[in-house]
Amino acid sequence: DPPSEKYEYQAEVSRLMDLIVNSLYSNKEVFLRELISNASDALDKLRFLSVTNSELIKDEVDLYIRIQSDKDNGIISITDSGIGMTREELVDCLGTIAQSGTAKFLTALKESKDAGADSNLIGQFGVGFYSSFLVSDRVVVSTKSPKSDKQYVWEGEANSSSFTIREETDPEKLIPRGTRLTLYLKRDDKAFAHPERIQKLVKNYSQFVSFPIYTWQEKGYTKEVEVDEDPAEVEVDEDPAEVKNDEQQDLNSEEKKKKTKTVVEKYWEWELTNDTQPIWLRNSKEVTTEEYNDFYKSTFDQYLEPLASSHFTTEGEVEFKSILYVPSMAPFDKDDISNPKTKNIRLYVKRVFISDDFDGELFPRYLSFVKGVVDSNDLPLNVSREILQESRIVRIMKKRLVRKTFEMIRRLSDSENREVYEKFWDNFGKHIKLGCIEDRENHKYLGPLLRFFSSQSEEEMISLDEYIENMKPEQKNIYYIAAESKSSAKNTPFLERLLEKDLEVLFLVDPIDEVAVTNLKSYNEKSFVDISKEDLDLGELKDEIEEKKIKAEFGQTCDWIKKRLGDKVSKVQISNRLSTSPCVLVSAKFGWSANMERLMKAQAG
Numbered sequence: 327d328p329p330s331e332k333y334e335y336q337a338e339v340s341r342l343m344d345l346i347v348n349s350l351y352s353n354k355e356v357f358l359r360e361l362i363s364n365a366s367d368a369l370d371k372l373r374f375l376s377v378t379n380s381e382l383i384k385d386e387v388d389l390y391i392r393i394q395s396d397k398d399n400g401i402i403s404i405t406d407s408g409i410g411m412t413r414e415e416l417v418d419c420l421g422t423i424a425q426s427g428t429a430k431f432l433t434a435l436k437e438s439k440d441a442g443a444d445s446n447l448i449g450q451f452g453v454g455f456y457s458s459f460l461v462s463d464r465v466v467v468s469t470k471s472p473k474s475d476k477q478y479v480w481e482g483e484a485n486s487s488s489f490t491i492r493e494e495t496d497p498e499k500l501i502p503r504g505t506r507l508t509l510y511l512k513r514d515d516k517a518f519a520h521p522e523r524i525q526k527l528v529k530n531y532s533q534f535v536s537f538p539i540y541t542w543q544e545k546g547y548t549k550e551v552e553v554d555e556d557p558a559e560v561e562v563d564e565d566p567a568e569v570k571n572d573e574q575q576d577l578n579s580e581e582k583k584k585k586t587k588t589v590v591e592k593y594w595e596w597e598l599t600n601d602t603q604p605i606w607l608r609n610s611k612e613v614t615t616e617e618y619n620d621f622y623k624s625t626f627d628q629y630l631e632p633l634a635s636s637h638f639t640t641e642g643e644v645e646f647k648s649i650l651y652v653p654s655m656a657p658f659d660k661d662d663i664s665n666p667k668t669k670n671i672r673l674y675v676k677r678v679f680i681s682d683d684f685d686g687e688l689f690p691r692y693l694s695f696v697k698g699v700v701d702s703n704d705l706p707l708n709v710s711r712e713i714l715q716e717s718r719i720v721r722i723m724k725k726r727l728v729r730k731t732f733e734m735i736r737r738l739s740d741s742e743n744r745e746v747y748e749k750f751w752d753n754f755g756k757h758i759k760l761g762c763i764e765d766r767e768n769h770k771y772l773g774p775l776l777r778f779f780s781s782q783s784e785e786e787m788i789s790l791d792e793y794i795e796n797m798k799p800e801q802k803n804i805y806y807i808a809a810e811s812k813s814s815a816k817n818t819p820f821l822e823r824l825l826e827k828d829l830e831v832l833f834l835v836d837p838i839d840e841v842a843v844t845n846l847k848s849y850n851e852k853s854f855v856d857i858s859k860e861d862l863d864l865g866e867l868k869d870e871i872e873e874k875k876i877k878a879e880f881g882q883t884c885d886w887i888k889k890r891l892g893d894k895v896s897k898v899q900i901s902n903r904l905s906t907s908p909c910v911l912v913s914a915k916f917g918w919s920a921n922m923e924r925l926m927k928a929q930a931g
């Protein structure tokens with residue numbers, strides 16, 4: 327036999343394994359979900375690659391996951407006919423921490439510690455392959471990649487800092503392609519190997535895996551067998567209560583002559599345990615909200631229900647089916663608002679998973695929080711990144727997806743329950759404002775989604791439609807003031823005249839607000855007007871005689887002030903915009919507002 331070689335785990339792996347075991351001890355069953363999800367990923371990879379290279383699939387045409395368990399010995403084996411691993415891949419994938427599931431787990435763990443969340447929460451995250459040690463003393467991974475002519479075996483034990491790799495030599499254990507994981511369960515965890523338990527876990531956690539998952543189940547059927555005359559047994563079979571009359575008595579005695587007995591024959595077989603029809607191909611009328619939510623949670627590793635979902639088919643020029651979701655919470659790494667590579671959209675072509683690694687091709691980056699699946703029949707199966715970027719079909723798809731997203735969010739904002747949209751706005755308002763800056767074409771969809779505090783609504787944010795409803799009959803513009811906070815907005819002298827006239831003023835207190843609004847320019851033909859700018863026109867009739875009088879009276883004062891201040895101001899004017907303050911500093915019409923100035927300074931410094 328070729329000798330087995332010993333390897334040390336990367337230091338972080340050992341630490342991670344400790345963490346997993348310590349934080350998930352009450353939620354051990356997630357191991358099965360993780361291992362099935364790895365098998366499903368491996369099958370996805372194979373199916374995708376085999377589109378352009380049919381050689382890869384020739385050793386085993388069927389794509390499946392099979393789970394066999396031996397409850398007496400506490401052994402579970404999970405076999406997939408996926409892409410498998412070469413020797414190098416075994417070392418890389420199962421000896422280091424570079425993989426996504428585990429990295430995500432670490433972030434979540436850190437966040438949940440900060441937030442004081444309990445460890446059950448962590449169980450909802452993809453923790454990956456190492457979760458197998460939650461329940462196993464020993465794990466054996468035997469795997470055959472189509473890239474290699476040899477099959478290799480990885481072997482590791484719980485609480486060990488090393489693993490071994492050797493070549494598979496036992497002919498009984500050779501597989502045509504793919505991976506077989508064998509778990510030797512810890513003494514206290516042997517119950518997981520009970521076939522019914524496995525079946526239940528698969529149904530619970532992996533019902534939406536798009537490859538068939540078979541579990542090895544014990545079956546029974548009843549059959550009548552003839553038995554030899556045996557008086558003792560006759561008595562047992564007879565129920566005196568049922569003997570009602572002579573006729574029946576006769577029947578019974580006749581039966582006694584050719585005596586049969588019902589027995590249960592036991593046998594084992596592979597049972598299909600999941601539903602492989604993708605949920606997006608089903609008629610939306612027949613899918614329950616719970617099914618949509620479960621699909622979301624299992625597909626995107628989420629533990630919270632989504633805030634909204636939308637299932638639709640588009641027809642015409644380009645046909646595709648899609649389910650989109652708005653999460654109920656911004657991702658843990660909230661700062662990555664501009665990171666478009668979120669693996670949030672899973673693209674399928676004719677049901678074959680193509681990719682979830684997009685960079686703005688299917689969704690603009692400001693909508694990168696939207697999760698979903700898209701299945702197209704119009705794209706080629708061997709679609710490459712270049713094709714995606716150039717494709718007219720993809721451009722049309724993107725346009726439709728964005729519109730559908732706006733509809734979905736709009737429905738949220740129309741909800742009777744204001745809290746629902748407030749939650750959306752808290753989490754994703756920044757994205758919508760970013761959209762106002764980046765996506766001119768969709769301004770008319772973005773505008774209605776905006777929310778602001780105002781001089782008349784300091785506690786509850788209002789929409790622009792609500793603002794317009796509340797406008798004075800003669801009012802033409804939407805007034806706003808940008809400030810650092812609600813209280814500084816409230817105390818600005820610019821407000822005085824407007825408040826006196828009972829005009830509502832939006833308080834733009836988020837740094838991005840003002841940029842968003844200046845990009846929008848107007849909403850429903852009402853221009854946005856910054857009340858701190860020099861030419862603020864409140865639409866009053868000017869009393870020319872009165873004005874002349876005032877100029878005569880204060881003109882010299884203005885000249886004097888300008889002289890004293892010199893270059894510090896560009897001009898000094900008489901204004902009708904103040905009621906109680908004697909003077910105010912304003913920005914020029916085409917200059918930066920004071921708020922913008924503050925922002926620019928903050929960025930420069």
Ligand code: ADP
Nearest residue numbers: 364365368410419425426427428454455456505
């Ligand atoms: P993740 O799935 O997030 O990448 P895991 O810890 O679950 O992290 O898995 C680590 C890596 O091991 C996978 O990315 C994959 O490359 C490899 N792997 C795990 N299970 C299988 C399998 N059944 N077939 C092929 N490769 C696998």
Ligand code: MG
Nearest residue numbers: 364427454455
């Ligand atoms: Mg995984």
